[in-house]
Amino acid sequence: MATVTSVNPYSGKELESYKTHTKTEISEILEKASDRFLSWRETSFAERKKLLLAAATELKKNTKEYAETITQEIGKPISQSVAEVEKCAWVCEYYAENAEKHLQDEVIKTDAKKSYVSFEPMGVVLAVMPWNYPFWQVFRFAAPALMAGNIAVLKHASNVFGSALNIEKVFKRAGYPGHCFTTLLAGSDAIEEIIENPIIKAVTLTGSVSAGAAVAATAGKNIKKTVLELGGSNSLVVLKDCDMEATLDICVQARFQNTGQSCIAGKRLLIDASIADVFVEKLLVKVRELKSGDPMDEKTYIGTLAREDLAKDLEEQVNVSLKEGAQLRIGGKRQRAYFEPTILTEVSPKMKVFKEETFGPALAVTTFKSIDEAIELSNNSKFGLGVSVFTKNVEAAEKIAYRFEEGAVFINELVKSDPRLPFGGVKDSGYGRELSQHGIREFVNRKTIYINE
Structure with a gap:
């Protein structure tokens, strides 16, 4: 266990100290997330919609509280922090209203009596996220992931642990069952072992090219799906x-x-x-x-x-x-x-x-x-x-x-x-897409169902 202290980059003053999770605590969190998945995947789109709309309401209700933490942690102008939190409410509302349509069975005519593709949740998905948009980067992953029936685990940048815990607070205040969304307070040195844990089924990362390459290499060795949103020029x-x-x-x-x-x-x-x-x-x-x-x-x-x-x-x-x-x-x-x-x-x-x-x-x-x-x-x-x-x-x-x-x-x-358009890049900017119908379908199992009499 280590201690991470966040510092206000404008004033230079220390904000808060956080004790990182031990390996045992991380394992326990992942076990609870895995257990939650078994019941969460059984919930209806209507149930998930109600909760995600509640998260949007919470973001709007306490925008100032969340925005002030963002500004204190990374020096972002407060008006832009407020806009970031408000945009997170938008992506929650978008997926609450559209996820069921995006994931409806896709009927395909074949020689079978009935054949179609269903889109089923994969399980526990790890998000490795950066500090520059500490709320938006997370919500554009979490909203579709949760609506698809997945469980979200966040490993955030160490200088925005306050925002990471605030995001967890949003989902708790919205009424989500425990461990649908969980924050891991851990350094980058813990990521490889977390990805290798069999409970983690897929990984999404927004960050540098080097960080993306390292995550993709570990996930690839363990045959796990990744989406990478990396740098840009x-x-x-x-x-x-x-x-x-x-x-x-x-x-x-x-x-x-x-x-x-x-x-x-x-x-x-x-x-x-x-x-x-x-x-x-x-x-x-x-x-x-x-x-x-x-x-x-x-x-x-x-x-x-x-x-x-x-x-x-x-x-x-x-x-x-x-x-x-x-x-x-x-x-x-x-x-x-x-x-x-x-x-x-x-x-x-x-x-x-x-x-x-x-x-x-x-x-x-x-x-x-x-x-x-x-x-x-x-x-x-x-x-x-x-x-x-x-x-x-x-x-x-x-x-x-x-x-x-x-x-x-x-x-x-x-x-x-x-939220209505796919987002992502090519070359060293990564692969895969976030947002829209394309984003929510990144972390699902596209299952073929074939029925004959």
Whole structure:
């Protein structure tokens, strides 16, 4: 047993200390989760719907309580923490209303009297989740998993144990039977043994490429299903015929919300060379207007990064890129866990801020002279989570969407997750899908039923 202490990245003050679960305690939790599955899978969709709607009500009722913990633990501006909790209520309501339809038997005509595919729960599913959206990442897994009849076990990032326990509290307050959703207070060194436990039937992870590879390797050795949502280095492709003012506002939000700490943030700004100078000057004005400060202030848009080491990593990426020839137009300075909103121009594909994922408020700007060059630059990444294309010629953009090596193409909008649409990536951004009908069917047994007289 170890002790983990959470620290407010803005004030530097200690928040809470947590004792991690021992191996024996983890085994006991998994046993209870397994026992609960036997009764939970027998419940009707109507029963599960009632409970998940109660969870949505609880999230709405105590939004401020949960949001304040998020902000204290990771420095996210409070207005954005509130929005995150509210979005979790939405995904609960979505699956409460749609899960039964998504999982209804699929009748297939064959030479049998009757043949169909049923979608049955797998059992206890482990979620390994990150800190940057400590509620949303979990609920977009838990809502469909529970509605499908599975049991959820969460291993959250160690700096958001308070939020992890709050999520467990949401389900308890909603009236869920014990051990339908359980939090494991454990470090990353415990994950391998947890996955190897035969009670765990599948694993979903949102996190880094290295973490995803390690989890997938362990799950693969044990023949267990995985879904991986990993990093991203999304490009914002700005064509010369864009609506410039609307595009500017979307690009600022795409890069700087959550202080840039998002896998789907627009990290590489690719602009047609003919409008680049004007666009960047207008962009600088808007970025200067972003309010930095106390994350608990509702007017704050840029908080701190979640930890000081993360800010140092970003600082190193920016400084190396400057030495490589990038031009600093704004920002670039760090103070403890705070990093100024930063824009670099004249960025080439060989530079760190282009090649690597930048997890913080730094935007790399590169120009292009043709749409073919823009697509080549956008695809010049080991990641493939999503891309945004800005143009008034929507029809033309839609026709080239297939050429982008991404899990999603958003035209005149930032890449975002929506309960109604599948979410996930290709290449080093992972595999499998979350959300929508596609997400809820990731952790079910697609069983063929064949009947003859």
